[in-house]
Amino acid sequence: MSQPQQKPVIGVSVGDVNGIGMELIIKTFSDTRLLEMCTPLIFGSNKLVNFYRKQSPETNFSYQTTKEFSRIAHKQVNLFNCWEEDISIVPGQLTDVGGTYAVKSLTMAVEALRDKKIQGLVTAPLHKKNTQSATFNFTGHTPYLKDAFKVNDVLMLMVSDNFRVGLVTEHVPVKDIARYITREAILSKLNILRDSLVRDFGIDKPRIAVLGLNPHAGDEGLIGKEEEEIIKPAIKDAKHQMLVFGPYSADAFFARGYHNRFDAVLAMYHDQGLIPFKSLASGEGVNFTAGLPMVRTSPDHGTAFDIAGKNKADNTSFIASIYTCLDIIRNRQEYDENRQNPLKKMGAVVLANAADEKIDESGRTTRRDLTF
Structure with a gap:
């Protein structure tokens, strides 16, 4: 009998620290039901989380801090403390600090994804203008991930x-x-x-x-x-x-x-x-980077500086990004297991075929017409 699988650890990059990313994260993981499906690991800092937690006083958001992947608590939201220093957080402003720490969060999260310390990654929005530098010369998440994973x-x-x-x-x-x-x-x-x-x-x-x-x-x-x-x-x-x-x-x-x-x-x-x-x-769209060996999703919108820090951000797309990430992780596991066990795959095909049949008026079983 197979052992039940551990819940996947889903890494979360915080995006631009002056955008709506941290607000989305707090609102999303205030719903503890998500902890039944995954273990969140946020790549940020205590001070950043606490700054935005005060902006959303009605949310019941709690977490534990760690600097070691071996100490992740699987029944809590986890924060991987990427920096200790005080930084200037100015919601709604495009600043160099916002871009620098967005990149710091992202690169540490991607390193963990590459090392398989986490099973999936959900990225909060960053701004392309303040993330460009000699060490991060990319127009967004997608080309950076292509380079980070060395895929064609x-x-x-x-x-x-x-x-x-x-x-x-x-x-x-x-x-x-x-x-x-x-x-x-x-x-x-x-x-x-x-x-x-x-x-x-x-x-x-x-x-x-x-x-x-x-x-x-x-x-x-x-x-x-x-x-x-x-x-x-x-x-x-x-x-x-x-x-x-x-x-x-x-x-x-x-x-x-x-x-x-x-x-x-x-x-x-x-x-x-x-x-x-x-x-x-x-408003429920998700951006998924297909072609990577690991799973990365993000909401289909940007930093929304105009509403940052005002407790107005809608986290619907961010929640959808979490669910899509989990669905793809599960689908990949099932696909890979079926390739290793063809008999299991054959059984699944038989069931799918049975579900896809209908009986016509003469009593004959026919396939549904799926042509276009």
């Missing part, structure tokens, strides 16, 4: 229940987007997306839609050549390994609800994917 490529994947949108390009100026749209880049992102849908989300044969770059997906070359010369050939190549369709005109695709017919959508650039995602995800 990663995918920024926005998730909300069964709605998933991945990006070929991330934080790239609009005037430069087209030169980053290559057949190789699209194929790389599609492969990561397909593998993630299978292992991280438990979808055996995922269906993926690809958006065009230009209005009306280029109108057969009348409005740009990228669809005909780059995107369609990449899709044709990918069809040998996966169920992939497109390119679709982005406006009509979301307006007509076509995203509901696919397991994921691959958008060409940031706003093309994130505007419809954030509009339709209703």
Whole structure:
């Protein structure tokens, strides 16, 4: 009989110390029911936590401090004290201090993730302007994590229940987007997306839609050549390994609800994917970095300096990030166990097939039509 598994330890980076990150963390883990599912480990400082705890006096937030991973308490919120010094905390202000300690929290959390001291990481928002330095020359979490784990490529994947949108390009100026749209880049992102849908989300044969770059997906070359010369050939190549369709005109695709017919959508650039995602995800979106050996999620919003320190932050997306992180950890464990034990996998397939059948009026059993 297998032993019950220990609850996963989920690391949490605090983000910009002048943003809403610490408020989100306090509000989220004030609900002690989360402790039944995971053990939180916050990478910050006592003084930072206590500063924001005073801003949310109605929350019942308690924690224990540790500097050793072997002393994590599995029935409490834990704080890994990353610094002892007094720092200037000015909610709502973009300062060098805010960026410096956001990076300190993140890099220590990622080191713990790399060393498997924690099983997953949820990152609170940081600001790209005050985190840039000679030692942290990245445009955000995603490229930093790619570098930290030394992987060839990663995918920024926005998730909300069964709605998933991945990006070929991330934080790239609009005037430069087209030169980053290559057949190789699209194929790389599609492969990561397909593998993630299978292992991280438990979808055996995922269906993926690809958006065009230009209005009306280029109108057969009348409005740009990228669809005909780059995107369609990449899709044709990918069809040998996966169920992939497109390119679709982005406006009509979301307006007509076509995203509901696919397991994921691959958008060409940031706003093309994130505007419809954030509009339709209703504040519950999660940013997941697909392609890493470990699991990292974050809320789908920024530092919100305009409401920082005012006890107004909505932690819905942050809670969703915790749940998504836990779901993906569990899905990966099940996938890896099934690969090691094919008989267990066969049993799961039989049950899935039985659930996916229906009986027609003549009494015959037929498969549901899943074609598009």
